[in-house]
Amino acid sequence: MLNLFFPEKTTVIVGLEIGTAKVAAVVGEVTDSGGVNVIGIGQCPSRGVRKGEVVNSDLAAEDVRNAIVEAEKSADVEIASVYLSVTGGHLTSLNTHGVFTAASDDHEISQPDVTEVLANAKVFNRPSENTVLHAIRQHFTLNGQAAITDPIGMLGGKLELDMHVVHGVTTRLQNPVRVVKGLNLEVEELVFSGLASSLALLDNEQKQMGVLVVDFGAGTTEYVVYADGVIKHTGILAVGGDHVTNDLSFGLRMAPARAGLLKREHGAATIEGAAGQTLTLTSENGFPDRRVNLEHLRRIMVARLDETLQLIDEDIGEKGFHDQLRAGVCLCGGGARIRGIEKLAEEVFDLPATLGRANAVGGLRSATDDPELATAVGLVKYGAIRQKGQRRVGLVGKLKHLAGSLGIF
């Protein structure tokens, strides 16, 4: 493999998602030129997770082990550490604002001033049991001049900083970490899974134009808003494909497993063409054993999907992002596989919607084309960005890293 020939030059990065439906480990390598290639995948159905959070550590550990072993085989590497995605209804996000005022207006902004404004922006009300997961720099404003990326060396008396912060309940963030550590794996960093997905799907142009990424998972749905090249907003709804299945299971009166199967085979985000149609289901022995009204199936599904998208729409609408999303909506996650979901999203958001592909990375097509692997692939991308930043640590200095690394998002 490549790393045999260029052992110091390529870095292997592993993204691990302990999802509600599946555990996925994606192995990527960062090439010399800074590109990211996926070289291996390991997956395992997930049994210990509900709504994005570990509820049964033993089962989760077993599933993670299986996924990691498979990924190691597939990439022919030994995995020692992972970037781990996290999600869950306990996550909260907000935009904060920091201010630094100098004695005079012709003050030259220096590193300590940036440090101070950063510290200032990190002061916000959060429950004591919460930990900050991400504090993502958006942009500086100097004497009222907005959208400055690097103010050091510029002259000005008032330096302001806008930041996007994601925080969550410490103990709940620790649960998946404990599972991973129990398998003698190191956790490099925790990453909000919506952020990871967006990194896999988006290019810089989309981030500049403004885009909404919706990752419709089994247990949760995450969303991320980019505009002017930075993250403006993130959110999570603890609603996902499992809810669709549960609605169907209840509405059509059948076991969840069967409802899930029907969802995948006959589901769609539209009732078009379903009127008056009946499905005849066969039992395990192959005998027709019951009938299902296709229109009801679809109506139940559409109601849930529509509601979920509406809730996201309301949230981003409230914050006034609608007209900043010139690149439209980008969908990923298992829910992106539902037929007609783009059309429904277009109707709800009144924006063009597309299915996301992990364009931001190369390598195994099976990984980059799979909307369900966006998070794990994105974790690799995240790791690559972080490690690039870290490599700079020695050269440019620690503060530069602190202020700069996350700004790339």
Added chain:
Amino acid sequence: MTSTETTPTAAPVKKQLTIKVFGVGGCGGNVVAHISHEGFAGAQLIVLNTDSQALAQIPLPYKFNLGLKLNGGLGAGGDPERGRAAAEEDETRLRELCTGVDMVFICAGLGGGTGTGAGPVLARVAKECGALSLAFVTLPFDCEGPKRMRQARQGLEEFKAAADGVICLPNQKVFKLIDENTSVIETFSTTNELLAQGVRGIWQLVTRPGFINLDFADLCAVVRDRHSESSFASAEATGPHRAKEVVEKLMANPLLDGGAALGEADALLVSLMGGPGLTMAEVNRVMEQINRQTDNAHLIMGAAIEEALGDRMTVTLVASRKRSHAADLPKDTELEPVSKLETAPGARGGSDFDLLGAAIATKPVTRTAAAQAEPERVVVAVAETATDVAAPAPVAASRSWRSRKKTKVAHPELRLETVTKGPFEHSEPTLRNGEDLDVPTFVRRGMPMN
């Protein structure tokens, strides 16, 4: 209070009753839309909701958006307080709508915000305007979670306090009646259909030509100010043993809790319909059997001939029970139904009781409205001294519902267990604006059925 001025013994003046049917909230709107589907002319159907989108989907002309100022047309988000506040904001308007009305039906699904919160306000306003108010409500499915159920129960209590009578048809109970090949969406339409039948049944009882004032007064006498809660069921049978079968089916109906609802009832309203072949003996047989199931219940009965029924016979029954078997009403708890009835002193004098013969005739009969005036319909109202309440009388039931019911009754519980246990039981509920998003969306939205 125009209606109470009409005494039962007054000459049957054909006063045109003013009746309004209100649907409050998403479910209420659907029920009322259902009533109109069936071509229900005569009553004014009015839909009230806080949610302007839901309102727009109801294909009826009279709609009113409650609490626009308060909620901006966005619905009450599952919060009864907001529903109540919305109705209070528009109380003047509600009062206008209820002024000069003799009878108000209020249809609502309990558990959400609007029906649960605004419904009882409307009931109170209707009563204050002098109308007889009857509420037809549903309770949520078990799967909707304890919070919604708690909210619904609270709403039910408020309805009982505000309205003259409440007929409650829990969705979960109807769910048990439906065959497994049909989806829960059909539970909605079945419940809606049953509630619609209830409304139509009472409507017919009080508006049938020839019996108008009389029966409305009777209804008032039993229902007004009783604040009762009622169960409700209907059954149909054909063939030579139909009188026996129809009662058996009725007793097997889960909506009556295996007949227990009858034993506990202190008032019963029985509406019996059959084709031209309906005989008095059959009516007696049915009533006798029902009597045997009840203890000390006040009984109102109506029988009618409907050509269209042909060989079929349908019985619809409303069993009412006062909130508590309170000590303020001395009540004989011994179970000796028939003899008890025989010795019961007559409440009001009556005539024509020979029409009913045996079991019924032994009771003091209040009124058997002009059988001679309207030959194709026999209406008999029997009154007992018994404590209270009676409620509304519905009529024919949906065929599909009844024919499936029989196959379902055997093991409904088992099936329910497996179906309603969602995967979210052990995780934190997903709450948004007070709504539990784990509850199926189509249930919370109350999918409109077309």
